[in-house]
Amino acid sequence: MKSGSVVISKRIDKFFLKLNDIYLFVLRFFKEAFLPPYEFREVVNQCYELGVRSLPLISVTGFIIGIVFTNQSRPSLAEFGATSWLPALMAVAIIRALAPLVTALIASGRVASKIGAEIGSMKVSEQIDAMEVSAIKPFRFLVVTRVLATTLMIPALTIYTAFVSLLGSFININQREETSIITFFEQVFEAITYLDVFSSIIKAFFFGFTIGIVGCYKGYTSSNGTQGVGKAANTSVVIAMFLIFVEELLAMQIINAIRFQ
Amino acid sequence: MKEIFSKINHQHQVISIRGLKKSFDDFDVLKGVDMELRQGENLVVLGRSGTGKSVLIKIIAGLLKADEGTVNVLGQEITKISERKLDSIRLKLGFSFQNSALYDSMSVRENLEFPLKRHVKNLSRKEINSNVEMILEAVGLLQAIDQMPAELSGGQRKRIGIARTLILKPEIMLYDEPTAGLDPITCIEINKLINEVQARFHTSSIIITHDLTCAKTTGDRIMMLLDGQFRYNGTFADIFAHTEDERVKLFYDYNFVE
Numbered sequence: 001m002k003s004g005s006v007v008i009s010k011r012i013d014k015f016f017l018k019l020n021d022i023y024l025f026v027l028r029f030f031k032e033a034f035l036p037p038y039e040f041r042e043v044v045n046q047c048y049e050l051g052v053r054s055l056p057l058i059s060v061t062g063f064i065i066g067i068v069f070t071n072q073s074r075p076s077l078a079e080f081g082a083t084s085w086l087p088a089l090m091a092v093a094i095i096r097a098l099a100p101l102v103t104a105l106i107a108s109g110r111v112a113s114k115i116g117a118e119i120g121s122m123k124v125s126e127q128i129d130a131m132e133v134s135a136i137k138p139f140r141f142l143v144v145t146r147v148l149a150t151t152l153m154i155p156a157l158t159i160y161t162a163f164v165s166l167l168g169s170f171i172n173i174n175q176r177e178e179t180s181i182i183t184f185f186e187q188v189f190e191a192i193t194y195l196d197v198f199s200s201i202i203k204a205f206f207f208g209f210t211i212g213i214v215g216c217y218k219g220y221t222s223s224n225g226t227q228g229v230g231k232a233a234n235t236s237v238v239i240a241m242f243l244i245f246v247e248e249l250l251a252m253q254i255i256n257a258i259r260f261q
Numbered sequence: 262m263k264e265i266f267s268k269i270n271h272q273h274q275v276i277s278i279r280g281l282k283k284s285f286d287d288f289d290v291l292k293g294v295d296m297e298l299r300q301g302e303n304l305v306v307l308g309r310s311g312t313g314k315s316v317l318i319k320i321i322a323g324l325l326k327a328d329e330g331t332v333n334v335l336g337q338e339i340t341k342i343s344e345r346k347l348d349s350i351r352l353k354l355g356f357s358f359q360n361s362a363l364y365d366s367m368s369v370r371e372n373l374e375f376p377l378k379r380h381v382k383n384l385s386r387k388e389i390n391s392n393v394e395m396i397l398e399a400v401g402l403l404q405a406i407d408q409m410p411a412e413l414s415g416g417q418r419k420r421i422g423i424a425r426t427l428i429l430k431p432e433i434m435l436y437d438e439p440t441a442g443l444d445p446i447t448c449i450e451i452n453k454l455i456n457e458v459q460a461r462f463h464t465s466s467i468i469i470t471h472d473l474t475c476a477k478t479t480g481d482r483i484m485m486l487l488d489g490q491f492r493y494n495g496t497f498a499d500i501f502a503h504t505e506d507e508r509v510k511l512f513y514d515y516n517f518v519e
């Protein structure tokens with residue numbers, strides 16, 4: 001009979017084996033990304049598929065978040081008669097945290113699952129093997145292109161989300177406090193620093209990379225037929241979201257250390 | 262039964278395997294396989310499900326690594342060569358997958374163009390089109406050129422899968438269960454196509470199957486994989502006419518329930 005400790009130690013072994021697998025996958029990405037053939041066209045395709053086609057969802061979500069957060073923050077400031085600070089507060093909240101996080105979480109839901117399902121189904125239906133035997137490098141064609149696309153598009157989408165959220169925020173403030181758009185954006189730009197902007201964009205690069213790598217890894221290593229494809233899509237989202245929160249926490253520590261130096 | 266094809270060159274072996282072993286975890290699948298494929302022949306590999314037939318051709322195509330033994334394909338020891346050399350061998354191999362493995366997101370035309378554009382540089386649009394049309398014509402599916410894989414039947418998908426490999430003019434064809442899951446009439450058509458490919462494109466082929474009709478119609482020679490090794494080697498009649506082996510009898514009886 002297996003004792004409990006054996007079962008646990010096997011689980012731990014499995015966990016570290018998996019971690020090592022992921023590490024090797026990331027390493028392979030960096031190795032293959034620099035090797036020809038370079039699939040520029042496919043990178044552009046994927047940027048469109050994964051980035052541009054996320055625009056409608058991101059637009060609606062970003063806009064609503066701008067309105068809601070502004071509206072919900074107003075009472076706290078009103079207590080101190082400080083509602084005139086609302087643009088500055090929202091600028092900081094949106095640029096530092098909301099825009100990258102909301103973009104990355106939405107992309108986890110839409111993009112990581114799409115990548116996981118797409119590559120997963122190609123894996124279980126032997127399409128990846130078919131590429132391999134026709135001497136077409138599937139890792140470069142499927143994985144490198146998608147990871148590059150998410151790594152490039154998430155920062156771009158983040159900037160866009162920030163813009164739409166600020167717009168939502170402005171509309172709410174304009175209705176209630178009758179602040180003009182010029183005054184609003186003057187206050188916004190006064191409140192944020194270069195560090196805020198650059199740290200958010202860099203953070204978004206990491207989020208994008210994470211989303212691409214997780215989706216590709218889960219898809220590329222999926223098995224067990226159609227069931228495996230569903231699982232790949234599903235776990236891609238869960239793991240990507242989890243890692244994004246962990247990265248957010250780490251980034252906050254690092255950026256604060258720089259800010260208060 | 263098939264006439265022994267006159268163009269087989271018995272002296273020249275395009276694939277030669279010695280002492281090939283492969284296991285997964287503790288499970289021994291191939292336990293010392295020896296075989297060779299002669300130039301121009303159709304070799305049928307018979308065996309029940311799970312005996313390692315797919316594993317065998319995946320090792321030949323370099324999709325799986327052998328644990329032990331030598332695998333010589335077109336004069337190259339594929340267990341030892343660099344990735345670049347392996348790719349140059351792969352260009353001379355056509356692999357027809359069990360479920361066809363067509364690229365879902367691409368039309369039939371794009372499925373065929375995909376390998377062609379990547380491996381034959383500087384083709385004009387006209388040359389690409391005429392190549393694609395010629396091969397589709399050869400598999401009898403020119404009319405499907407602008408369809409998506411999802412719109413095709415199982416037999417049509419199989420044909421397109423074969424066409425996609427033929428476009429690079431392979432010397433060796435590997436068919437993984439070409440007739441599995443197809444209705445009897447489609448099976449006959451696919452068997453016919455396999456023989457046409459042999460005659461028209463001068464390929465040497467390994468045809469993996471557990472379908473005896475397919476073995477009978479397409480095979481110039483048949484080998485039987487039993488318990489991780491090849492036990493029988495010969496024509497259809499050699500193997501099935503006077504067998505004493507219960508496992509072979511069983512195979513025969515269940516294929517021809519009359």
Ligand SMILES: Nc1ncnc2c1ncn2[C@@H]1O[C@H](COP(=O)(O)OP(=O)(O)O)[C@@H](O)[C@H]1O
Nearest residue numbers: 285286290308309310311312313314315316317
């Ligand atoms: N990648 C793999 N990992 C683990 N086991 C495998 C793998 N591929 C095949 N097997 C096992 O090897 C055995 C032979 O498989 P296969 O070659 O697909 O059989 P078949 O003769 O039906 O084509 C099966 O028991 C299968 O479970």
Ligand SMILES: [Mg+2]
Nearest residue numbers: 314315437438
């Ligand atoms: Mg098989």
